[in-house]
Amino acid sequence: xxxxxxxxxxxxxxxxxxxxxxxxxxxxxxxxxxxxxxxxxxxxxxxxxxxxxxxxxxxxxxxxxxxxxxxxxxxxxxxxxxxxxxxxxxxxxxxxxxxxxxxxxxxxxxxxxxxxxxxxxxxxxxxxxxxxxxxxxxxxxxxxxxxxxxxx
Amino acid sequence: xxxxxxxxxxxxxxxxxxxxxxxxxxxxxxxxxxxxxxxxxxxxxxxxxxxxxxxxxxxxxxxxxxxxxxxxxxxxxxxxxxxxxxxxxxxxxxxxxxxxxxxxxxxxxxxxxxxxxxxxxxxxxxxxxxxxxxxxxxxxxxxxxxxxxxxx
DNA sequence: CGTGAAAGTTAGAACTA
DNA sequence: TAGTTCTAACTTTCACG
Numbered sequence: 001x002x003x004x005x006x007x008x009x010x011x012x013x014x015x016x017x018x019x020x021x022x023x024x025x026x027x028x029x030x031x032x033x034x035x036x037x038x039x040x041x042x043x044x045x046x047x048x049x050x051x052x053x054x055x056x057x058x059x060x061x062x063x064x065x066x067x068x069x070x071x072x073x074x075x076x077x078x079x080x081x082x083x084x085x086x087x088x089x090x091x092x093x094x095x096x097x098x099x100x101x102x103x104x105x106x107x108x109x110x111x112x113x114x115x116x117x118x119x120x121x122x123x124x125x126x127x128x129x130x131x132x133x134x135x136x137x138x139x140x141x142x143x144x145x146x147x148x149x150x151x152x
Numbered sequence: 153x154x155x156x157x158x159x160x161x162x163x164x165x166x167x168x169x170x171x172x173x174x175x176x177x178x179x180x181x182x183x184x185x186x187x188x189x190x191x192x193x194x195x196x197x198x199x200x201x202x203x204x205x206x207x208x209x210x211x212x213x214x215x216x217x218x219x220x221x222x223x224x225x226x227x228x229x230x231x232x233x234x235x236x237x238x239x240x241x242x243x244x245x246x247x248x249x250x251x252x253x254x255x256x257x258x259x260x261x262x263x264x265x266x267x268x269x270x271x272x273x274x275x276x277x278x279x280x281x282x283x284x285x286x287x288x289x290x291x292x293x294x295x296x297x298x299x300x301x302x303x304x
Numbered sequence: 305c306g307t308g309a310a311a312g313t314t315a316g317a318a319c320t321a
Numbered sequence: 322t323a324g325t326t327c328t329a330a331c332t333t334t335c336a337c338g
């Protein structure tokens with residue numbers, strides 16, 4: 001990926017609503033040159049979409065937790081993600097190397113909701129859980145491509 | 153938060169580039185009524201911004217890991233997030249309840265980059281680390297407000 | 305990659321319930 | 322306070338050089 005593309009991706013990661021006009025000014029390209037590059041980045045799958053960043057507290061989901069998940073029956077076929085996908089409180093699902101099989105990042109309203117969610121996770125996927133409650137989030141979802149130098 | 157606002161937030165969380173015209177069609181409001189509500193949601197901090205979703209693999213940062221962090225000196229004042237903020241590979245930083253003090257979600261290019269990053273984390277914050285490598289990500293960053301109904 | 309024009313979108317003023 | 326319509330300015334999109 002070129003330097004210019006990297007810069008465009010970085011700018012859009014920080015502000016997904018930047019107009020092509022502004023992106024052009026920031027990169028020194030014309031509006032349609034930027035437009036073309038953005039379309040190519042979208043087609044290539046580098047830019048996978050655009051999202052509003054929601055404040056979970058303001059939106060009534062103030063409690064975040066990380067749930068580590070271990071299958072009860074290690075011999076059973078592992079379709080755990082499929083069994084959990086309908087639980088909309090699960091923000092992210094990571095398959096991990098380590099003692100446990102998966103780590104879930106979940107968002108709920110109250111401790112009571114968390115308790116209910118844990119029960120549903122265990123029932124849906126036949127797993128045991130180990131839960132780490134998040135007390136505060138100094139920061140989150142920072143631009144992943146933040147640097148253009150140290151990656152490779 | 154009202155039902156209409158919830159719907160708007162949900163739609164924008166899924167597609168942050170929806171036009172007010174389309175949001176209006178989806179909610180049954182006029183363009184400028186939606187516009188007004190979105191501005192209010194932005195002012196109230198419910199909508200904190202807009203981001204492009206970057207494919208980390210395509211962007212050259214294919215390795216994700218979760219790093220649990222414990223201070224070496226529990227008596228020292230805890231300014232760990234401040235000491236780590238400059239490390240751009242750290243996507244999110246959670247302060248957690250449990251054996252460890254923080255969990256970091258990081259994104260790097262190679263195992264070698266991860267090794268380097270761990271050294272920098274330990275040096276910058278005077279901490280020990282326990283690292284869990286992410287093997288795959290069945291899904292990530294799903295709309296947090298996903299339901300307006302089934303949460304409780 | 306740039307230009308320019310048509311179609312579509314945003315922002316805000318004036319007005320209404 | 323929350324909504325509508327109207328309109329000017331801006332943005333996106335696309336054919337062409």
